[in-house]
Amino acid sequence: MSEKALIERRGLLLVVSSPSGAGKTTLAKRLLGSDAGIAISISATTRPKRPGEIDGKDYHFITPDEFERRDRAGFFLESAKVFGNRYGTPKEEVFNTLETGKDILFDIDWQGKQQLDERAGGDVVSVFILPPSRDALEQRLRSRGQDDDEVIRRRMEMADNEISHYAEYEYVILNDDIDKADTQLRSILAAERLKRRRQTGLRTFVDRVITPVVPD
C-alpha cells in the first residue's frame, strides 16, 4: 500500500502454488507488473540457473554449501527440497517488504506453504493453481522449451504429489484461460485486502468521519 492510503492496512502473504507448468510464474508476473501494492519474495536456490534467468531477480542462485550455511544461521523463513534442489525464503527480505506496507507474493510449494502457515498464520492467503488437464500440463511444460523429455517425465510425476495438496489451500483457480485466471487471482487479492481485520487504521479513520453521538 502506498503512503497516501487513507486507511492503514496490514500486509498479507499471498502464497501461490501449483504443479510445475500450471502457470503460476505467468500469473505472478502479470500481477506484479500492474499492481504496485505487491512485491515478490525472491527465493534462494541451489538449482542451476536456466537460460534467461537473472541472479537476484528470478532467484538468488547459491551453492549447496552456502545454502546449508544460511539455513543453519536461521536466514530462511521457510525452506524445502524440491526436485532434488533446495529452496528457501530469505527472512529479512520479507520483513523489509512488509515494513514498506506492501503485500508479498510467494511462488513456493506446499511444504513452504505449511511452514508459512505455522509462522505467519493469519497473514497468509493461499491459492492453488490447477491445470485444465494432465495433457495440457505436459503440453505447457513442452511449449516452455526448458526441459528435456526425462526432466518433463519427472516433473509430471512430481505434479501428482503437488496436486494432492490442493485441499490445504483456501482458494483454487483452474487456469484454463490465462486472462480469466488472472482476473480471479486479482479478485481474491482485492477481497482479502478489504478484510476488516487487515484494515488496522479503520478505527482512526472512522473516528475522523463520524459525528460523535451525543447522549440527550
Ligand SMILES: Nc1nc2c(ncn2[C@@H]2O[C@H](COP(=O)(O)OP(=O)(O)O)[C@@H](O)[C@H]2O)c(=O)[nH]1
Ligand atoms: N518451499 C519453497 N518452494 C519454493 C521456493 N522457491 C520456489 N519453490 C518451488 O519450487 C518448485 C520448483 O521451482 P522452479 O525450480 O522455479 O521450477 P518451476 O517448476 O518451473 O517453477 C516450484 O513448485 C516452486 O514453487 C521456496 O523458497 N520455498
Ligand SMILES: Nc1ncnc2c1ncn2[C@@H]1O[C@H](COP(=O)(O)OP(=O)(O)O)[C@@H](O)[C@H]1O
Ligand atoms: N492458461 C494458459 N493457457 C495456455 N498456456 C499457458 C496458460 N498459462 C500459462 N501458460 C503457459 O504454460 C507454460 C508454463 O507456465 P509457467 O507460468 O512457466 O508455469 P509454472 O510457473 O507454474 O511452472 C508457459 O509457457 C506459459 O506461457
